[in-house]
Amino acid sequence: MTSSLPAGLRERKKAKTRLAIREHAMRLFEEQGYAATTVDQIAEAAEVSPSTFFRYFPTKEDVILIDDYDPVIVEAIRDQPAGVPPVTALLEGMRSVFLALTEEEWASERRRQRIFQAVPELRARAMSQTVMAIDMLAGTLAERDGRTGDDLTYRVIAGAMVGVVMAITPPGTATFEEGDFRRLEEALHILEENFRLR
């Protein structure tokens, strides 16, 4: 999932530059804080010009906000067997992706999350990113059943799932990781039993 075809020399260099910028940015954010770190500093540390920074990342926020796992989760959901109902397909898809992460990837993810939590501005954008995932998930679930993503049923299920994930992520210490899966399952059971209109 990480290794891709080397394609051309140009592509490889680009990927390298991109990684260098992100790595140095994360380090500087941790050392000095997000606000105190200027784009110029990141650019200098990564040995590129500030304008190059903005060619790779449209905003300073994006250098840390970019999430690589969304497309992978979509794939995993698509791979669930046909009989599995939507909610279960969602849950199992997420589970399979997260369980496949290496310890290194978890560590990197935790670093990101820790920086998010400390900076309200970033937290806000991360949340809105999560909300946008509703569309994607609804589309994937609908497709599995030969329907379109406009179908209210799939939008509702995807929305509820995303809502629950956000709700059970503890406000302060939140880093969605392995142990949190048990809580998600518990939450879904609670929802199943308590979501009664009358």
Next chain:
Amino acid sequence: MTSSLPAGLRERKKAKTRLAIREHAMRLFEEQGYAATTVDQIAEAAEVSPSTFFRYFPTKEDVILIDDYDPVIVEAIRDQPAGVPPVTALLEGMRSVFLALTEEEWASERRRQRIFQAVPELRARAMSQTVMAIDMLAGTLAERDGRTGDDLTYRVIAGAMVGVVMAITPPGTATFEEGDFRRLEEALHILEENFRLR
């Protein structure tokens, strides 16, 4: 809900200034677009200095993002009779607030929403604001039952409700208004019937 006690002269003048800034900002956003409108223009139109603008609103975004209805909804939920289950209390609380809005208030709300939709930056912040409402709703629901807002049950219900609201708000044309209530009820029924784990 709009009229408050005049308190002192100072308070009244402050409220007036605040309203003037918001009104002129909305007008300019509609006329020239959000990005093309500078804070200086808004300040001049409202006849205050730019620094005064920032004393009333921490950022340019906040001038349009501020939502007056959250505390009102909380009140309405609190006012639901004791026997009513959480999901219904939520729904009925929202209904009572929205039905009480005057046509003028709906019009103003629609203006806000229309500007949101056009500007991705604002949409993002509006969403994250909605997500933050989960905490508030969970707390209110829990309190009704003599529990604390940490209780997973209430967090899950509030999260699912907020997720569903966001999911059924159509991506493009969205302005959450009167007719959308029927859709919310429909969505909740769908969730009730289809949220089965196996």
Next chain:
DNA sequence: CCATGTTTTGACAGTAACCCTCAGTTTCTA
């Protein structure tokens, strides 16, 4: 190996949001 076109890059300048300080004025309180 070289000539061609495409992509990436860095320097520079400009705009606008945002923050701070310092007077001067207005409003509240005793």
Next chain:
DNA sequence: TAGAAACTGAGGGTTACTGTCAAAACATGG
């Protein structure tokens, strides 16, 4: 009515972000 406290206006400084343009690095056909 005097002093305290808050509000206001002006100006300056920092930084994120955009655009242009020429130079350099790379890919490709002969």
